Amino acid sequence: MSDERLAELCEKLAREELSPAEEEELAAALASDTAARATVPEQVFVHRTLGQLRPRSAYDPGRVMAALPRGSRAQMIMERVHRVPVARPRRWFYPVAAAAAVVMVVGAGKVILERGAHAPSVTAPPFAMVESASRASVVRRSRVLPAATGTPLQPGDGVETGVDGSATVQTQGDVTLALGAGTRLDLDEVVSGRRVLGVARGTLQVTAASQAPGAVLTFATPHARVTVVGTRILLSVLADRTRLEVSEGRALFESLVDGKTIEVGAGQQALAVQPPATAASTSAPALTASPDASTRTVILSFDFEDGAMPTNFSMGQVAEGPAREGSRYAMMGSLVHSVTTARTQAWGVSLKAPTLFHVSGKQVLSFDYWLDPASAYMSITYWNHDRSQNYGFFIWKPVHGSWGHAEIRLADFKGALHKDRPPQDGDRITSLSIFGGVLGGKPLFVDNIKLAE
Amino acid sequence: MQQVDAIVEDVLGGNRERYRELVEAYEPTVRLLLAALLPNPSVVDDLIDEVFVTAYLKLGEFRKGGDFRAWVRGLARHHAMNERRRFARHRALNEKYRAEIDHWVDPAVERLAGETERNLVAEMQDCLQRLTAKTRRLVEQYYFEDIAGPALAAREGRSESSLRVALFRARAAILDCLRLKGAVPGE
Numbered sequence: 001m002s003d004e005r006l007a008e009l010c011e012k013l014a015r016e017e018l019s020p021a022e023e024e025e026l027a028a029a030l031a032s033d034t035a036a037r038a039t040v041p042e043q044v045f046v047h048r049t050l051g052q053l054r055p056r057s058a059y060d061p062g063r064v065m066a067a068l069p070r071g072s073r074a075q076m077i078m079e080r081v082h083r084v085p086v087a088r089p090r091r092w093f094y095p096v097a098a099a100a101a102v103v104m105v106v107g108a109g110k111v112i113l114e115r116g117a118h119a120p121s122v123t124a125p126p127f128a129m130v131e132s133a134s135r136a137s138v139v140r141r142s143r144v145l146p147a148a149t150g151t152p153l154q155p156g157d158g159v160e161t162g163v164d165g166s167a168t169v170q171t172q173g174d175v176t177l178a179l180g181a182g183t184r185l186d187l188d189e190v191v192s193g194r195r196v197l198g199v200a201r202g203t204l205q206v207t208a209a210s211q212a213p214g215a216v217l218t219f220a221t222p223h224a225r226v227t228v229v230g231t232r233i234l235l236s237v238l239a240d241r242t243r244l245e246v247s248e249g250r251a252l253f254e255s256l257v258d259g260k261t262i263e264v265g266a267g268q269q270a271l272a273v274q275p276p277a278t279a280a281s282t283s284a285p286a287l288t289a290s291p292d293a294s295t296r297t298v299i300l301s302f303d304f305e306d307g308a309m310p311t312n313f314s315m316g317q318v319a320e321g322p323a324r325e326g327s328r329y330a331m332m333g334s335l336v337h338s339v340t341t342a343r344t345q346a347w348g349v350s351l352k353a354p355t356l357f358h359v360s361g362k363q364v365l366s367f368d369y370w371l372d373p374a375s376a377y378m379s380i381t382y383w384n385h386d387r388s389q390n391y392g393f394f395i396w397k398p399v400h401g402s403w404g405h406a407e408i409r410l411a412d413f414k415g416a417l418h419k420d421r422p423p424q425d426g427d428r429i430t431s432l433s434i435f436g437g438v439l440g441g442k443p444l445f446v447d448n449i450k451l452a453e
Numbered sequence: 454m455q456q457v458d459a460i461v462e463d464v465l466g467g468n469r470e471r472y473r474e475l476v477e478a479y480e481p482t483v484r485l486l487l488a489a490l491l492p493n494p495s496v497v498d499d500l501i502d503e504v505f506v507t508a509y510l511k512l513g514e515f516r517k518g519g520d521f522r523a524w525v526r527g528l529a530r531h532h533a534m535n536e537r538r539r540f541a542r543h544r545a546l547n548e549k550y551r552a553e554i555d556h557w558v559d560p561a562v563e564r565l566a567g568e569t570e571r572n573l574v575a576e577m578q579d580c581l582q583r584l585t586a587k588t589r590r591l592v593e594q595y596y597f598e599d600i601a602g603p604a605l606a607a608r609e610g611r612s613e614s615s616l617r618v619a620l621f622r623a624r625a626a627i628l629d630c631l632r633l634k635g636a637v638p639g640e
Contacts, residue, residue, distance in 0.1 A: 027550035064505040065472070
């Protein structure tokens with residue numbers, strides 16, 4: 001879709017002036033185009049809030065004070081407040097409310113199922129914790145909540161079980177998810193019309209009825225993607241491998257290690273194993289001292305030597321980089337569309353995924369880079385879903401005009417919005433970006449990107 | 454705000470005037486969320502009144518030690534959605550596609566409007582000043598002087614589509630500026 005058309009649709013959406021045909025056009029763009037999904041909310045947000053910059057007299061709190069109930073009504077309210085101190089929680093209230101919420105969620109799921117294909121295709125699925133042992137918790141944004149039986153869950157929540165814990169989650173489509181000990185499950189939102197749930201570690205038993213036509217349920221692990229059709233499966237995720245066992249039905253197993261996809265039937269297994277890390281190949285000085293790379297587990301690794309564009313990259317393109325021995329291809333940055341940052345951070349390389357990896361203080365990000373001599377510095381950021389903010393690191397004295405190498409501990413990244421809110425081990429990371437170069441200068445090249453622990 | 458619990462306790466105890474402190478402290482965050490969710494800026498001030506009156510009536514339900522900002526934003530979201538439903542009743546909508554658009558857009562807009570306690574309106578004003586003079590003038594005429602697109606395009610001697618794209622890029626530049634300041638979350 002052209003900028004002009006997108007601009008028109010964004011303005012009309014912000015004013016609620018879209019015709020039904022335009023709504024269909026915009027919905028299709030949002031469902032299929034990642035860039036539109038980022039741009040449209042931004043445009044709507046700025047368009048609407050710009051109206052608040054209009055010169056006006058300051059808001060007068062007296063308006064509210066004058067509108068508050070007075071006299072006998074105020075007394076009645078106060079009497080009600082004092083008689084029924086809702087501010088002080090009553091023991092029965094929350095269990096009953098939670099149970100009611102579960103009933104509503106299950107009921108809503110049933111109604112949606114009965115409606116079948118007529119239900120909106122991308123409505124976020126409801127989740128409910130139907131059983132939980134004592135050592136289980138829900139991670140909601142930056143808070144860790146106890147995971148009691150009956151706790152209503154939301155898309156975006158993480159469910160964690162301890163070393164001897166377990167939990168069972170029920171979701172729309174008659175899908176039961178049984179978490180074993182030491183498991184982390186992320187209840188993601190719908191991505192491109194399909195439900196994607198992340199399994200960072202541990203074991204997950206999935207029992208799913210046949211999915212409605214068009215409904216796709218996918219589990220993403222650090223090493224594989226498993227798409228369920230209607231089946232009973234067991235997923236086991238260790239630091240370096242993911243194993244799929246299918247008891248009934250069938251599932252698609254896509255290995256992120258070798259890029260192959262296979263169909264796994266009842267009684268069959270599939271395995272994706274990350275090969276052991278290789279030592280970093282660089283003669284350039286490291287920016288930060290780090291443990292011997294050969295002893296680490298590799299979480300992400302890209303050398304681009306097959307010349308193909310890997311999935312998950314949302315910025316950059318594979319191209320022949322500045323000459324050096326033993327490497328032909330690298331990731332060339334894309335121009336950053338930003339009038340404010342383009343002067344100093346004009347080129348960017350970015351990876352995005354619903355679950356790119358789970359952060360840990362022991363992880364080290366390494367990469368080679370080639371930077372225009374006119375560049376002052378480089379920046380690296382990642383988006384931490386659980387803390388709802390970016391974390392960044394600046395390379396203030398990079399190598400210019402020749403290949404350099406960086407090794408940075410993720411523990412050294414700082415929060416962009418809340419510096420006092422450090423990342424917690426296990427937080428879900430959904431994007432990782434590297435920026436550098438100047439507008440009008442030579443592009444940034446990045447190669448041998450590796451995240452290891 | 455450190456003393457929310459003490460203020461709430463005072464108000465519930467009958468010191469009605471202390472409620473003004475909560476209104477003054479949380480009006481900017483309520484304003485921003487309402488503005489971001491509503492198509493018509495002219496109703497924002499009236500809805501702010503409604504949100505805070507509702508909050509006053511429900512103050513007994515606020516849990517001690519809770520996040521008052523999140524609580525009052527929840528009330529604001531409820532009022533905004535009611536207003537949108539009222540607005541939508543007068544229009545022909547394709548419910549299925551509308552649900553899909555809302556699914557993709559609303560949470561992202563709320564995230565942009567709600568991740569910081571900083572005065573985003575003031576930050577946005579500063580970002581507006583950083584646009585080129587020509588672009589800033591376009592934005593001011595369009596948004597503050599209510600000059601409609603066709604009239605503004607004619608006045609500026611450009612096509613409507615070129616004006617639309619210029620405003621599109623100006624809004625993108627303002628958002629980039631807010632991101633650079635750390636006033637809104639990153640992509």
